[in-house]
Amino acid sequence: MAKTEIATLGEFGLIKHLTQDIELKNKSSQLGVGDDCAVLSQTEGMETLVTTDMLMEGVHFDLTYIPFKHLGYKSAQVNFSDIYAMGGMPKQITVSIAVDKRFGVEDLNDFYEGLKTACDQHGVDIVGGDTCSSRTGLAISITCIGEVEAGKAIRRDGAKETDIICVSGDLGAAYMGFQLLEREKQVYYKQIENAKTDAERLAISQPDFAGKEYLLERQMKPEARRDIITKLKEMNITPTSMMDISDGLSSELMHICTQSHVGCRVYEERIPIDYQTAVMAEEMNMNLTTAALNGGEDYELLFTVPITEHDKIEQMEGVKEIGYITKESLGKCLVTRDGNEFELKAQGWNPIKDL
C-alpha cells in the first residue's frame, strides 16, 4: 500500500487528520482534543478512576503479525479492562503514540480506526493525546479515565476467608495464540532464508490458521468484559475483590491474596479452558494448566464473592467458580486433578525481565 510520509501533514495537520471526525459521546466530556487539557465534568455521587498502560514495540507487541488496526483496538481494550476490574465504566482516553520513519499516515489511520472501534463499543471518548516521532521504534501510551459510584470501587484487598473465587470466560487462549504466531513466524523466516530463487520465494505459503481462529482472536483482539460488570450489577452481586487477568491467573491471585492477607485454594479441574487451547497445547507439547495459570493477556476478570452468592454465580453465564479464599496461614494452593497440592507461583509475564 502507498505510504504517505507523516511529516507532510505537519504536527497540527496530523492531529486534525486523526481526530477531526471524533464526536464526543459522553456528557462528562466537556472539551476534547485541541487545547492544553481536556475538560471533564463530574457526575454527582461518582468517583474518578485512572489507569495507564505503556506498550513498547518488541516488548509488548510484534508488528510482524499484529496489524495496526488490531494494535489500536487492543491498546484501548487493555485499558478499559483495568477500569472494569474496579467495577467502573470507562469514559475517556488519551492516546500518545511515538512513531519512526518506517511508518506512514496510513498506519496511523489504521491504528486510530482500531482505537475508535473499541471506543465506540465501550462508549468511550478520545479526549487528548500526543503524536511525536521516535528514533527507536513504536511506543504507545494510553490513559483511561472512568467512573465508579463513590466508595464502590472494587479493590484487590477485600477478599475474605470462605469467599468464592470466580473467573470469567476462559484462560490460556491468548497465550496459545501467541505461541502459534511465534511458531509460524519462525517457519516463515526459515522458508525465506532457504528460498534461493524468486519462484521459490513466491511459492512460500501463508500459514493456515483454520480451526485456530479463536486463539488468534484472543491474542490480537481481546474484549474487555463490560458485560460481566453489567451482569454483576443487574444480579446485585458485589464482589469483595476484583482484578483483570493480564499477567496470568497465578500472578493475579497472588496479588489478591497478598493484598487481602488471605490464602486461597484453587482447583485445576475447575479452571475454564477452551477446546482450541487444549488442542494447541497438545500439538505444541506444552502443559495446558501452566498455559492457563501463567499465560497472561486473557483480560478476563478474576473476582471473589461472599459464599452466600454461590447460587447466583451458578446462574451466571460465562463465569466459573474455581476455588475459595482461606486463612492466610494456609498459603496459596493449587489442587491438581489427581488430588495433589502445590504452592501457586507467579511465573507470568514480566515486563522487566530483560533489564
Add this chain to the structure above:
Amino acid sequence: MAKTEIATLGEFGLIKHLTQDIELKNKSSQLGVGDDCAVLSQTEGMETLVTTDMLMEGVHFDLTYIPFKHLGYKSAQVNFSDIYAMGGMPKQITVSIAVDKRFGVEDLNDFYEGLKTACDQHGVDIVGGDTCSSRTGLAISITCIGEVEAGKAIRRDGAKETDIICVSGDLGAAYMGFQLLEREKQVYYKQIENAKTDAERLAISQPDFAGKEYLLERQMKPEARRDIITKLKEMNITPTSMMDISDGLSSELMHICTQSHVGCRVYEERIPIDYQTAVMAEEMNMNLTTAALNGGEDYELLFTVPITEHDKIEQMEGVKEIGYITKESLGKCLVTRDGNEFELKAQGWNPIKDL
C-alpha cells in the same frame, strides 16, 4: 557509580521500591499505586482537567547532558504547565517509563527523585503508572489530572478584539540553553576524537558554564508558573484565553488567534528577554528575536485579558504586555523595533519533523 540491574528487583519489587515512600497529600487521592486503577474523589463545583505528554529519548531529550533527576523534574513540570494553562491546579500524575538495559535501578531512583521534588513543590500525588522494558531507548509518558472551577477552564478560543496579550517571565532562554549544551557536546566529542593518549584524554576540560547558569536552568529545570495562576486569582483577573509556551511564542499565538478567530499585533521591543539570553545569542551569532519567538520550551504562560485590566496587569510582577488582539482580517502581525511589520510564522519545535 554502581549499576544495579533492574530485573533483580522483579516487576512488583521495582514498583514497590520506587513508590513505597509516596504519601498521598491530596484529599481527592483516595487510592494510589497498587491496584488496577487509581481512585480519585471529586470536589463539588469543580471540573477535571487531563493532559498527557510523551517524551522520547533522542527526540525530546538527550541523556548526554540531562541527568535523570532533572529529566524526572522536567517531565513533571511540563505536565503541570498544561494544567496551569487552563487556569487549574494539578492534583495527580501517573508515570510510565520504558527503559532498556543501559539503565540501572539508580537511574530510576534519580528519575523518581526529580519527579517527587516537582510533585512536592506543586502539591501533586503520584497515583499510578507503568514501568516496563524497552528494546530501543528511553520513553516517558506522564498524564496529569487537575481541577478547575466548573465552567472556569481558560481555553484558547476566548480572545477578543482589543484584548491585551500578556506573557509571563522571559522567552528564548531555554532555547539558548539548548544551543549552548549542543555546542559544548560537539566540542567535547571533537576533543575525545582528537585525543591520542590517555593523558590527552584526561586533560579534556569540562565545559565552563559560568555566567550562563540561567540558560541551563531554563533548559534543564523549567518551573511551571503556578505563581502566576495564583496571582491572577488574587487580583481577580480572568484571562479570556491562555496557553503555555512549549513550542514557541509564534506558534502558540497562532493557536490562540486561529481558535479565537482573531488577529494580533505583537511588538518586538516588548518581548521579555533575559540579559544572558541576549549575550548568548550575540555570542552564537543568532537572531535574538527568532530565538524568543520560536525557541520553545519556555513553559511560560501566554494569555489575553480585557483591555480594562491593563492597570492591574501593569502592577503584576513578572508579566509583560506584548501587544493586543485585532480583527481576524488584520492578520497576525509582528511590529519590529524599526517599525516594520511582518506576518508571524510558526517555526517552532515540531515533534514530527523527522517522519
